Amino acid sequence: MSEPTLNFHVQAGSTQFKVPTELIRKNFKTIQKLIEKQKRQAANDIANIKKNPSLPTAIKLEMIRKIIRSFEALEKKLKASINKDQEYRSRLLARLENLQELTKFTVTRNHDQDITIDMEDNEHAIADDLEDEDPKSVKTKARKSMSGDEDKALDLHNPTLINWYRDQANLLIIDYLIKSNVSSEQSVGLKLLQSLSVSNPKYMKLIDYDLYETLNKVFLSIVEHHDLSLVIAWFEENRTALKKANSNIEFEINYCKFLSFIEEGRTDEAIKFSQVHLSPSGNINNYQENEHDSYLNNLKKLKEIGGLLVYLAINEHSSPSQPVGSFSTSMVKHSARFHDYEKLLSDDRWIFLSECFMENFTKLYGISRNFPLFIYLSAGLSSLKTKSCYCNNDNTIFVNHKQPHEEVGSLKDRKYRGPNHYYKRLNRINNCPVCSPELFKLSRNLPYAQLITSIFNNPYKLPNGNIYPIDKLTTPSSLKNSGSGSSIIEDPLTKEVFALSECVRVYPA
């Protein structure tokens, strides 16, 4: 339907500009604060000097020196911040350069221009295309709608372009490894990044590894360690931006903290904490107009809290020493609501908060919610998945996949004509990625690509039903020199020998 074009890559790549810009903005605020603070302090100090013109010189000198020291300290901090700014800006430029590389590989095509990106203008044409099976009419329609669009296609025959894609693929893998890291040691993703940047230093500028590492660390601190300190620090750091985006994460953090107090049995503290930090969330006046959903959500949770305290009371009473509780207690204990409270105190809340954090984080920096590797992999696997694919256990290096050596049955057995057998028996290698055992399993739930007939050149059917590309069939060596006409060929699979005259050209399309 669509081909990869320069514009699409630019559009898909523009996400990479969001994070550095956001980091620049944040750093900018730091600089601004530094200056404001310095101004206030300097104004104070200067006023002090001016107030008392008759101060002894020594004291004046001391006061001036103090101002100098504070300005010099400012200079140092400014330099550090400006270095950061430079680093982020260099990322922007490196990403720009990376996209500009692509202009070396563009081709202008006069036909086949079924490339349309601008959805507004072409909605109808494309919508028709989808329902239209005839590829020709698809092209004409699309071309009509193309008129203003002069996007450039990429020359996929160019090996340098393929190398460019290799780098991008590696970046996706690094991105995945950093974000999905579960180990507490340095993540493999960072190690890979460092290792790859030895031969290609631009890697370091093309991925916001530092930010993704933070994302990973905070996430794990919530889910794995049930520790709120990192997420609170992150929230404080980005408070303004999050408020602006109507984030509800502050409530979720406080709610989680409250439940932790309860869990630890510090009920009094929990109640005090909720009075200060949670109660205001029950008041609709504390919300913006477009935060109504958050209000309802939070109110619901707040209402449950009261019940939670009752639940606690019941739970405490029914200790093992009192196996038979009162009738009403056991009634309550078996009610659905009671289980809800149990759930409130389960690990679910950490999972919920971590997801909320992930949501807020990705939104704040404009990065995709799904790991980009998954997005590209899913599209790639779906478009490569054919009904001829099978789990090719020969194409792997992992021990548990190697199958015991198979007994050779009759060569003429029908099953050997399946690709799962014939590649091996013909000593050929199946290069299909979807057939590799790992990706075969990953693509189990994906659809099959719609393809068109594509059979090797000169397909000839042998009398036994096998169709081969005739050019690649050889005369068996034993017969090579014997016959004069030597129009004899051997089926490489069954080892049967046939006269060429018995074989017929077939026409699959």
Add this chain to the structure above:
Amino acid sequence: MSTTLLDNLATESTSFSEAGEKYLSKILDDTHSFVGELKSMEQDLVQQLEQESQGAHPDPVSLESLKNSDLWYKQSIDSLKGYNGQINKFTKHILHNSKYNINLDGAYTYPLNLDNIPVEYLKGPTPGASHDDLTLRDVKMENQKELMKAIVLHLLKIGQSDLIKDMLNDTTKDIRIDEDLLDKFQLLNQIVDGIVLNHDLSKALSWFKQKHESAGPHSNFQEIEFKFHILEYTLLLNRKPNSSTDGGLDSALEAYMYSKQNFPRFFDAYLPEISPLMSLLLFKAQDDVDSSHPDDYARKHMMSLLSDFMIKMKSSFNKDLEQRPSKRNESRFVEEILKHFSSIEQNQNLFQSLSNEFISYYCKDLNLSNDSSLFQSVLSGFINLPSFYKYNQIQRRFSKVRSSSMKEDFDIDTINAIGTSEVLDDPKDKPRPPSIQSKHFNIISPYSFDMPFQLSDSNRFLFDYHPIFICPVTKEQLIPLTVDEVEIELEKKAKRPKLEVSKNDELLKSMHNPVVVLKHCQHVALKESIWQLSKRGSEIFRCHYCYKKHRFSEVTEAYFIDL
């Protein structure tokens, strides 16, 4: 117009970056100069103090320039405003510009059964999870492991084997790699580093040599080996005379010796490619002579003659090139070398590509596929993503306009819900109304789950892995025999989970639907289609292409076998 998006992005990014440089360094300069003023004031005060200590009464130092602190502040704020303006401009023109806004999430049409968060599945399931949750969890756990394996294999194939040990310690402990293979990949790592980092081909060349010794002349390697030899020859020829460690052996002579030793094997196949390379020897020799006779005129004359000759040689070579389609790849390589002859060391791409090609041969030698499967798939993703994105956009529009009941089979949620056994059992029974909360997830797609749109075919050449046959009658894709009949029977008896059995039932059915060749015209169709065309074998039917009459008994089953 054609590259507007990129050009615009370039302009905006550059002016953004320049603004940052300009305004921030201005702040720093202003601060610095204010500090300077303060310091001179400090000096004055020190002097004043000295004079006072000597009993003098100098005029008090003017503290007027303290006022400049306001100026410093104002200037700094102005600079900040200037930069802020640029940041906002960039945000508005690029980041918030709908022309640039492609949300990748919007192209995730068919989600993988993988979580988008760091998950350690080893920890055991959450209590109270439903059966579906558990199944899905198992699948996700398995998939995560498979993805990790695919990444490991990818890293091995790109020559990053050093990291593997870390990875396997880190994550899933039950992934084991054949030790022999791991050693071989370590060697590959060294060879690749040699080629890419140091432009040192010796390790690769000795690998070829070793292969020759163990397996006899390997015709499989001829093409790539030839490339390595001519590149090594060129590198030798280009080597600076002083850098030579062989007792000042002339680089041309060295290259000549190398060629004498290594080229003869390739004469038969590559004479047209070798000859222009050999004539490069002349250039080199002349070049050296020139430097020892600094006669300017003669030198210039000679050089112009030579470059003339070089151009002629290249063009005649290019002519030959067109006549040798079977050796196109190697010829291209020679062409590339001729083009960049004297600056070959700067052409990093050439080394990168050659190293990739070497990897592909090396893997072939290990009986593995010639590229990283993960990369191949992601490449296909890069190339085809626009279609998925576009499809999703249209879906979104459809679902806004139409009620969900009308166009069910277009709905993504519904598609994701296909694949449960009920659907398999009765394909006509359309899936339940779409619902995002639907617990029905897809574990194994049935063969009937086709992507609802066709991809551009012009890139197919990159991914032509299987012979594909689409029945001209039913438009169904041929499903070759890929599961053994015996296995299916066994599994059926063992009463494996319903899902897999249904999948196999389907397979079994497909196995009875091979292609058939019509006797009189040799056209091909699926057996099932012909069965239907012939009214279950009872009637004479006409070929779907040429209308020749056939009986059902006049068709024969056939199997495509790729060589």
